[in-house]
Amino acid sequence: MTTPQRSDGVQPGRLGPAALEDNFSDAYPPLDAHEAVVAADRCYFCHDAPCITACPTEIDIPLFIRQIATGTSEAAARTILEQNILGGMCARVCPTETLCEEACVREAAEGKPVEIGKLQRHATDTLMATGAHPFTRAAPTGKTVAVVGAGPAGMACAHRLAMHGHNVVMFEARAKGGGLNEFGIAAYKSTDDFAQRELDWLLQIGGIEMRYNARLGQEITLDSLRAEYDAVFLGMGLAGVNALGVPGEDKSHATDAVEFISELRQASDLATLPVGRRVVVIGGGMTAIDAGVQSKLLGAEEVTIVYRRGQDAMGASAKEQQHAQKKGVRLICNAAPVGVEGNGSLTGVTFAYTETVDGALVMTDDTFTLPADQVFKAIGQTLDGVPEGLSLDGRKIAVSGTGATSLKGVWAGGDCAAGGDDLTVTAVAEGRDAAEDIHRALMG
Known part of the structure; x- marks a missing residue:
């Protein structure tokens, strides 16, 4: 009997339909009604609840848990x-283990917090299943606001403005809305087209017009928006991707992790997505984890995530790191890339071990090479062009505490704005708060 020859390289269909369906099913199934009541019963309903303070959108967590319990x-x-119009998605993707659940009194006392994220999902899913929208618009104000970017910050801003009676026109660069909720989150966290269903549900408030394939700096400009609308909110996220800055990174199959995740999220058939046998992901945030885990779920035999600092410095939470390791993804820390190898086709990535000396990261002369036929770069994103007149804070748009920029009548929030964590829940809070400030400014 002849042993089949091993075929290396990047190719689709490494797993069959049944395995793919199982791998990409809901990673964190929802609570049923009985489970929700039991979970809610663990809450102490603290008077001075630390979980509320830990929530970027300041949801009254003890109140909603008591409502579930009753x-x-x-x-x-x-x-x-x-408080959080995207509470359904946030319940799925929020790192609750480092936010509300970490602050939970049960966590401090027993090491097992109230399952706040699961309870939030139960409540929001229950309401959305009715098809009803719980909010109505105020009387029309006659004001119209342009919102650039239909991601979490833009959607939260648009909804709150519409509630106040303003008309909103949303400009989205892609052919569909949702931003990172639609294009940048692992498929097993948001199943059954939830991001689009949540967007459609949000738009039931009325007064929001969607315009797709409209990119700032191309189809639209900030100057034209300022001239035509009473106010402008920028929530376009970070479209640019940082480069590794090492020789060979332009080889085929050495691509951006965000592009890989986006293609996966939009694929109608996961079996058509090519994946390598040996995959290396460079980075330490949630994008790196999502790219690594999904490579494994697509059928990659070896997946390694390499991060330049220690594991405790990774942007991805400990829970997400553990999830990746349980799926068979290897983590290597304190190593930075120095070259992508291969004469023509990709064969591997060479790394140098790193050390921290006087607070600075230093590359050592000690190197190693990981064999790879596919590499994903997940070392952060950046603004893709900055409209003239906007001040920057580092590499992001400088804003006040309520999102006002250096240009009169222009606000910003979400990943494109300086100051906040790059989290869906933070973007929602910034979009909501900017909308309130815009409302105050428009109404005098």
Whole structure:
């Protein structure tokens, strides 16, 4: 009997349909009604609840959990959505283990917090399943606001402005909305087209017009928006991707992790997505984890995530790191890339071990090479062009505490703005708060 020859290289269909369906099913299934009541019963309903302070959108967590415990999950959803209109997606993707659940009194006392994220998902899913939208618009103000970017910050801003009676026109560079919720989150965290269903549900408020394939700096300009609209909110995220800056990174199959995740999220058939046998992911944030885990779920035999600093400095939470390791992804820390290898086709990546000396990261002369036929770069994103007149804070748009920029009548929030964590929940809070400030400015 002849042993089949091993075929290396990047190719689609490494796993069959059944395996792919199982691998990309909901990684964190929802609580049913009974499980939700049992989970809610663990809450102490603290008077000075630390979980509220730890939530970037300041949801009244004890209140909504009490509402679930008393059988009024739809009321609980309204409590959540009043503060976080994207509470359904945040329940799926928020690092609750480092936010509200880490602050939970049960976590401090027992090492097992109340399952706040799962309870939030139960409440918001229950309400959305009815098809009803719990909010109505105020009387029309006659004002119209341009919102650039239909991601979490832009959607939260647009919804709050519409509630106040303003008309909103949303400009989105892609052919569909959702931003990172649609294009940048692992498929097993947001199943059943949830990002689009949540966007459609949000738009039920009315007063929001969507315009797709409209990119700032190309189809639209900031100057024209300022001239035509009463106010402008910028929530376009970070479209540029940082380069490794090492020889060979332009080889085929050495690509951006965000592009890989986006293609996967939009694929109608996962079996058509090519993946290598040996995959190396460079980076330490959530994008790196999502790219590494999904490579493994697509059928890669060896997946290694390499990060330049120690594991405790990784942007991805400990829970996400552990999830990756459980899926068979290897983590290597304190190593930075120095070259992508291969004469023509990609064969590997060479790294140098790093050390921290007087607070600075230093490359050593000690190197090693990981064999690879596919490499994903996940070392951060950057603004893709800055409209003239906007001041920067580092590499992002400088904003006040309420999102006002250096240009009169222009606000910004989400990943493109300086100051916040690059989290969906933070973007929602910034979009919501900017909308309130815009409303105050428009109404005098």
